[in-house]
Amino acid sequence: MSKRILIVDDEPRYLRLLEANLRTEGYEVATAQDGVQAVDIFSSQPIDLILLDIMMPRMDGFSTCQRIREYSNVPIIMLTAKGEEQDRVRGLDLGADDYLVKPFSATELLARVRAVLRRSQIPTETGQARFFSHGDLKIDFARAEVWRGEQPVSLSATEYRLLLQFAHNVGSILTSEDLLTGVWGPEYKMEKEILWVSIARLRQKLEEDPHAPRHIVTRSGLGYLMPPLEV
Amino acid sequence: MYNKGLDPRTLAYIQTLVQAASMNDDWKIALDKLLVALRAEFVFDNAAIYMVDQATSNLEIAHARAVGRGKAAEADAAWGESLANQVLARECVIVQDPLENANDRISQAYLLGLPLYNGSKVFGVMVFVRFGGPIYEEAHITLATVVGSFVAALLFRKLHEKTRQQLTTLQQKVQLQDDFVATISHELRTPLGFIKGYSTTLLRSDTTWDEETKQEFLTIIDEEADRLAQLIDNILESAKLQSHSVQLNMQPLRLEALIRDVVLRVCTRHKNLEVELLFEPVPPIQGDNVRITQVFDNLFSNAIKYASGSKISVVVKEQKGSLLVIFSDRGPGIPKAYLPYIFERFYRVPGERTSKGSGLGLYICNQIIMAHHGKIWVESELKKGTTFYIQLPIKSAI
Numbered sequence: 001m002s003k004r005i006l007i008v009d010d011e012p013r014y015l016r017l018l019e020a021n022l023r024t025e026g027y028e029v030a031t032a033q034d035g036v037q038a039v040d041i042f043s044s045q046p047i048d049l050i051l052l053d054i055m056m057p058r059m060d061g062f063s064t065c066q067r068i069r070e071y072s073n074v075p076i077i078m079l080t081a082k083g084e085e086q087d088r089v090r091g092l093d094l095g096a097d098d099y100l101v102k103p104f105s106a107t108e109l110l111a112r113v114r115a116v117l118r119r120s121q122i123p124t125e126t127g128q129a130r131f132f133s134h135g136d137l138k139i140d141f142a143r144a145e146v147w148r149g150e151q152p153v154s155l156s157a158t159e160y161r162l163l164l165q166f167a168h169n170v171g172s173i174l175t176s177e178d179l180l181t182g183v184w185g186p187e188y189k190m191e192k193e194i195l196w197v198s199i200a201r202l203r204q205k206l207e208e209d210p211h212a213p214r215h216i217v218t219r220s221g222l223g224y225l226m227p228p229l230e231v
Numbered sequence: 232m233y234n235k236g237l238d239p240r241t242l243a244y245i246q247t248l249v250q251a252a253s254m255n256d257d258w259k260i261a262l263d264k265l266l267v268a269l270r271a272e273f274v275f276d277n278a279a280i281y282m283v284d285q286a287t288s289n290l291e292i293a294h295a296r297a298v299g300r301g302k303a304a305e306a307d308a309a310w311g312e313s314l315a316n317q318v319l320a321r322e323c324v325i326v327q328d329p330l331e332n333a334n335d336r337i338s339q340a341y342l343l344g345l346p347l348y349n350g351s352k353v354f355g356v357m358v359f360v361r362f363g364g365p366i367y368e369e370a371h372i373t374l375a376t377v378v379g380s381f382v383a384a385l386l387f388r389k390l391h392e393k394t395r396q397q398l399t400t401l402q403q404k405v406q407l408q409d410d411f412v413a414t415i416s417h418e419l420r421t422p423l424g425f426i427k428g429y430s431t432t433l434l435r436s437d438t439t440w441d442e443e444t445k446q447e448f449l450t451i452i453d454e455e456a457d458r459l460a461q462l463i464d465n466i467l468e469s470a471k472l473q474s475h476s477v478q479l480n481m482q483p484l485r486l487e488a489l490i491r492d493v494v495l496r497v498c499t500r501h502k503n504l505e506v507e508l509l510f511e512p513v514p515p516i517q518g519d520n521v522r523i524t525q526v527f528d529n530l531f532s533n534a535i536k537y538a539s540g541s542k543i544s545v546v547v548k549e550q551k552g553s554l555l556v557i558f559s560d561r562g563p564g565i566p567k568a569y570l571p572y573i574f575e576r577f578y579r580v581p582g583e584r585t586s587k588g589s590g591l592g593l594y595i596c597n598q599i600i601m602a603h604h605g606k607i608w609v610e611s612e613l614k615k616g617t618t619f620y621i622q623l624p625i626k627s628a629i
Binding site: 011013014016017020021024081102103104105106107108109 | 417420421423424425426427428429431432434435437438444448451455
């Protein structure tokens, strides 16, 4: 079944540009001209990915992202007009999966869309134990569910994939490059901000005290690890 | 408990001096009060304060007061300028008695010059003048030296204030420049984004586009390249207008014909635009054809952007020796609070679709109309529309 992508931009020329390119790849496309329309469409149709512009009338991209993240983990790529770090990090902080800086080329656009959709496929494991636990953290691989004690935790596909990297490598230090390549793909190898923001978000959801993490620990200058639990 | 020898009267006097020097925000008032307070114990007719000019190293007069006999004589009286230069050169207190052969009191000037220090550096000189005496006693000189250090502190405060003002002005300029760069780079990125996006779309090797789509995309690229060029023109234009280096090419000009040309051009790009022209017969004016065209280009482009779908009406008539153009749309209008600012450079009405406009258009219009000795103003009512008025002199003074 073909994937359905919602594109949100107030410039008709951007909508046209994105739609024309996405359709050649076999994606279905829905369009919205502002955040309010986007939320309406998203709540009434199945959507697999959202391409979201930041500067829009009525409701801007940041608020739209925040609103959608309240109830959905749908992959979101922010379209930022400024290539400024501040805007990128803010989008990621609000739960966006990736961003694309305007001006971008058609091939860059399609590569990002492919990468984010690839990440959003929840990997199902076979030939392994079904459950994993680490302190109060529990993962059900078969159902791709995560629990903190008795509380179910809602993770985005990217966050879940990131968590799996740690769960499969307990006790080993993973470098930023390992994690970026493993979760996002080799073309993201240098984009450390994405990793920082994602780890911070993961800690917010999993750790009792995100400032004194016990599941995902930073090893300064080396990387991150899930430490082996002392018995 | 007082020490012997420091009597209450002296202490009270010192307190008056200190208060005069320290309790006033304005350094000039403080200086005047200090000199008045000083006169209770120290007689003088004129007092002059000179400061070293940073650029030339010469002494410049910073403050002068005639309080006694000097008042009547004004400029003729001695202000001790040559003595001040000596004090500056020798960096010490100098007392100068009048010349032997001086006969009237005004010529019989007794001068006292004191160096003013900032740390160990002399940065000014204070001169007291007594016409016809008395001579300066040792105690007088000590008192004047004490007051001199207050004066030095006050002058230093003045320098400080001046520097701070300059700094504030500079900071504002830098802020404006920063905003300019941020706004402009964002504005340039929008058309650039389309050019990049659509050209790389056409260049994709993994797909083909039909003829019609190719034409559509190439047209967009072409139009966005034009928009980029126009934006760059506007930026340069506003920079020139800002520095007042624009030369107007004044010629006899028929405003109605000019506006008709603009309308014709605008309507070919915006086929659905409805424009109503109400022209009374008017005489030609003196004006720069290119610049005035620019004004109407901007007004039309604004109306299309911010009042899209609205009919535009343009009235031209003669009124009290001027031409009056009334340019109105029936768009959403501009909130009253924002109206006073819309002709300012880079001002953009908050909440407007941020992806359009540079905040330069109306600024440029205003500068051009002003350069023609005309006037532009705006009236607007929410939900009713916006009207721009342009008044241009028929017989130009230029």
